[in-house]
Amino acid sequence: MSLTLVVLCGVLVSAGVYLLLHRSLTRIVLGVGMLGNAVNVLLFATGGKNGSAPILRPDGTIEPPVSDPLPQALILTAIVIGFALISFLCALAWRSWTLDGNDIVEDDVEDRRLAQAGPIDPASTPRERP
């Protein structure tokens, strides 16, 4: 496994996680893109030596210097899925922007209501309206 790929993978993961922790959906989209590519690089690194062709021998076995074609097939699928996820997130960010003019992820309303309600009063019944 080449050190370059490992370092690249680590940098992409840390940048992706940093972006995911933001509240702005646009940054989350970028973070998801970086994380997705980090995982793709990881899959690629599992395939074998760089530069060798992913071709099976006629009898179906794999022998160096040929790389294992399976991780490359996995990456191909993962890229397609990642593309779908990112386009969905972009649509979501756009929808959020048309609804309230920004793409900030908001707090849960019910959570805030429960937090403001304070400790539960045993004397109150569920029938009571807030």
Add this chain to the structure above:
Amino acid sequence: MNAMVPLPIVLPIVGAALSLLAWRRQRIQRAITAVALVAALGSAVTVLASVVADEAPIAVRIGGSAPVIGIVLVADRLSALLLVVAVAMLAVVLVYAVGQRTPDERSRAYHPAYLVLTAGVAGAFLAGDLFHLFVAVEVLLIASYVLLMLEGSNAQVRAGTTYVVINILESMLLLAAIGLVFAATGTVSMALLPERIAALDTGVRWGLNGMLFVAFGLKAAVFPLFSWLPDSYPTAPSPVTAVFAGLLTKIGVYALVRTETLLFPGEQEVLLLVVAALTMVVGVLGALAQGDMKRILSFHIVSQIGYMVLGIGIGTPAALAATVFFIVHQIPVKTSLFLVEGIVERETGTSRLAEVGGLLHRSGWLAVLFGLSALSLAGLPPLSGFVGKLGIVEAAASDGQWVMLAIALAVSLLTLVSMVKIWVGLFWGEVMPVPSADRARGLLRRTPVMAGATIVAVGFGVAIAVVSGPLYRLCADIGAELLDPSAYIRAVTG
């Protein structure tokens, strides 16, 4: 027979494509969905009958290639049983959604997304390798994103964002875990992995197990990875929540069962037991604090997942049998509780317990439907929940897990308390004002299709209790089969 195995995946996918072609024809879309689901159910039942009769799993090599490089679909008794229950519930909820006549079901994206979801669920149960499992989970997740945010309202977008981001993170984690499993063993086939994983160092094994556990645990909503669930599920339309509640977390549990029995048998018992206890307790306490029926039920999803993880953690054949029975019981019971909630919400316009009341005077039958499901969830005899919980408690006792046994029983009692809370809020108390005189009575009669579908779902739950003898014997066979994967491996590699 082999040709039947891929059908529960292929038929809904083809149906979804046709449904997209009939974009403007609502009736045609409904007909396509109904036909695809019934056909998928038929093939799933055939597969189940075949694997039960043969007592051996069926493995189908897609494209006829070797299991190392090709895609293999495997139907053993566990996956076939869960597949039948899941597709049956999907069909029932479809009828309910059509009968609801809300804008959700009229949305043109509803039917294609619903069919894609079905295909994803079937694919996850039938997957014979980890990567195909990942792809199937992705398929059902993307469909679930669409269904969760059909209206595109502000509340749905807010809750949906959390759901989407959490699940994307889970996907990345799962993919990375699969990549590392491949790097360590050189395969992703579930039949080849047991032998090769057993040959690895303990540290590597624990690392891989931990990553897969976190990824599938996020999907199954175990403690402490559950907080996205009660936040996002309640904002979806009721029939959508019913499907999610019944099925999606169970996919995570199914994957956990496979991981912890087939790949890493009995390796993380303590971790699983601790997680199970915390999931049960935190879930049920969360439910007790809520004042909204949908949110109470959502927290109960989490709490009941704890019982399943407990069964996996104990890991004896009896415990696994009880877990499988418990999953089979949970799918219809959870679904029917959300279906009843949908009828209440349609009638009163809200699911907040403080704002409804006195429904007992308007529909005794609705109270019966809720009561049967709620008591089954709480685990009262003679309903199906009792059988499942008894099995898990018995397994815990015979394994000497007395602390877990006490926690399971206490959580069961608290479940009953919060079900009583819903009952008091919905059915007792002063009768809420009714818009017009003709709406005063016959609540179920005015929504015959929804009521019919709910009755079928509740009846399914009751039927599980009725046939619990033979069903439990089947689950016991599954439990033994899970711990002895030689038949599974032979079916795939042989």
